[in-house]
Amino acid sequence: MAETGAPRAGGTAGQVTVGLEVSQWKYLSGEESDPRMHAVLSVRVDGTEGGGPVLAQVLALDCSGSMTWPPEKLHAAQEAAVAAIRALPDGTPFAVVRGNEQGTMAYPGTATMARASDTTRKRAERVVHGLVAGGGTCIGAWLDLARRLLTEQGAPVGHVLLLTDGKNEHDEQMPLAGVLEECAGRFVCDAWGIGDGWDARELLAVTRRLHGSASSVREEAALPVEYEKLVSGLLTKTVPELAISVTPMPGAEVRYLKQVFPTEVELTPEEGTERFVTRAWGDETRRYQLCLCADPAGRPRREDLQLAVVAVDVPGAQEARLPAPQPCLVHWTDNPALSRHTDAQVEHFEQHQRLGEAVAAATDAHRRGERDLAEHQLGRAAQLAEAMGATEQLDRLARLVRIDDASAGRVALRPDVTAVDFEHLIAASSHSSYGPASGTGTGGGTGTGGGSAAGFTAAPGSGRATVPCPGCSHKAPAAARFCPSCGHPFEALP
Incomplete structure (x- = not known):
């Protein structure tokens, strides 16, 4: 499409x-x-800094029954929505959607968008603080209402900030897959998980299709600050x-x-x-x-x-x-001494993809009660993160496993690990690290x-590439004389 x-x-x-x-x-x-x-x-x-804000913002807030416990969860969600509303500059179109098995208007009271001002921000805050949770979850209905609001508004940058604590259990009422096709290209959506019942892969299905990102908070109290930072970043988007x-x-x-x-x-x-x-x-x-x-x-x-x-x-x-x-x-x-090499940046992001696959496989194994397999897959993830030099990913993995030897993939699953720990890890694994320096490969410019566009020329050169070690299969810089993992000597690059 x-x-x-x-x-x-x-x-x-x-x-x-x-x-x-x-x-x-x-x-x-x-x-x-x-x-x-x-x-x-x-x-x-x-x-882009001189372009001025061009944002239209919809806040989609989960108000399903599961948000009632613990009480701090709904309170944190309300405070986060208020923090986002307060950060909107005057004149910014905005709306708040109350989400359960339906998507309904919380503020304004009709299917339209208000313009941010001292008056409308205060009114919206009162409405948000008065929201009551109850019912189920149908994320497709929330996004469909947001689409209709943003289509009527016609702002250059439409954005939806979606928060949920649960799974999309009423999908049959408005299937999410079809809604995503309708929404694709019309706005950007960032999604957040809170509590212990949300599904990271559902959030990623939304954000990958709608050009956003999926994130989560372990402590409810951290959510308002995260919302403030996110909205501040959105206001710099002027293209x-x-x-x-x-x-x-x-x-x-x-x-x-x-x-x-x-x-x-x-x-x-x-x-x-x-x-x-x-x-x-x-x-x-x-x-x-x-x-x-x-x-x-x-x-x-x-x-x-x-x-x-x-x-x-x-x-x-x-x-x-x-x-x-x-x-x-x-x-x-x-x-074959030439064709077996790989560009360093390509290898970095392919390793990151394999890391995400290992985390997903570990999550599925843990859900099935296969702790040994989950531990094995997390060991593979640690090995990949170590090879990439991805310290943040290693730190996240360390919440779930004790890492004895990352380069060898030797880890031990922590006894107190829970299902939601894996969801946090999946969401975090969708954020990649920068990787090697750009513009170093042959044909780069x-x-x-x-x-x-006329008169292309490409300077000859070896570029920056990686090569698999014949001893241990770990990737190493093509110019290296020895494998940094096992010490195996390399042949010189022709």
């Missing part, structure tokens, strides 16, 4: 500058049955959209493009194109993994070939300074100003 964008009028700062870098290892074996070229695109946006276009050469095909940093986000191309629209930018860097496939039959060997061209644009930004389009290259080779 094509993602139809929010209205593009207004909001973009006067002089936005966009940078684009491509990091890849260009050498592929022509003997593979399905050769794929992976690259990481780093996109940087600067100069509603940025589009990434991938033009494959004849014989090549785009398999996927997905955001991998700072969080994992699904990207769907506009219908009939390879143009992917991303949402709500401030001054920030995001990274995307691009997968291309091509048939080497009949193609020249031992020379660089252009496999695709990547370009970015900012719809509606008349004065944006855009980078020159960048090439993705392929070099078909019969030399940086564009920070305007320029023509």
Whole structure:
């Protein structure tokens, strides 16, 4: 399904500058049955600070029966919503949705949005503090009401801040999958879990489709501060959209493009194109993994070939300074010493994906009562986090296991670990670390100003790559003389 964008009028700062870098290892074996070229695109946006806020905010607050106990939970949710409302600048459209098995208006009282002012903020605070919990949970109904509110408002950056403490138990009343298809491309949604009954993968299904992030709090009292920080960050988002276009050469095909940093986000191309629209930018860097496939039959060997061209644009930004389009290259080779390498950035984010898969497998095993298997999978996650140098992930894992030797994956499941500990870990694992320095792979480039798409050249070079150790299979820098894990000597890179 094509993602139809929010209205593009207004909001973009006067002089936005966009940078684009491509990091890849260009050498592929022509003997593979399905050769794929992976690259990481780093996109940087600067100069948005003078654009002024363009936000329209919907707060979707879980008011199902489970929010009544312990009482601190509903109180923390109310205080968080109030903190978010107080942070909204004058004139910002906003609304509060009361969520249970239905989505109903809490403030304003009709299906419309108020404009933030001293008066409307105080009225909304009184309504939020008076909310009473009861009923079930149907997240699809909450998002559908938010969609209708934001569609009527037509703000450049529509945002939904969703909070829940439970599972989507009344999905049959308004199936979430269908609602997400209707909402995709119309607003950004960040979702938070609170308490001990929420499902991290349900929240991730929402946020990955709606270009947001899933988070959680272990202590209810921490929620208001987290909401304040999140809204402060939202107010810096003054570029509603940025589009990434991938033009494959004849014989090549785009398999996927997905955001991998700072969080994992699904990207769907506009219908009939390879143009992917991303949402709500401030001054920030995001990274995307691009997968291309091509048939080497009949193609020249031992020379660089252009496999695709990547370009970015900012719809509606008349004065944006855009980078020159960048090439993705392929070099078909019969030399396994070249084709067995992997770009360091690609390897980093593929390791992060494997870490998330290990955490999910551990969660499923724990739900089935298979503690030994859960421990094994968490050991695998610790091993991956250690290899990546991901200290935050190791710290999170240490809440569930005692880590005896991270590099060997030797861990022991803590006796007091609970089901919700795994949900916190899944949500946190969707936030990736930055990874290796960008722009170091062969075929990479940086564009920070305007320029023509003509006359591509690619400087030769080895790039920054990783190689599997023949002794222990751990990845190591291609230029290393010895494996940093087991000490096995490496052959010199040709």
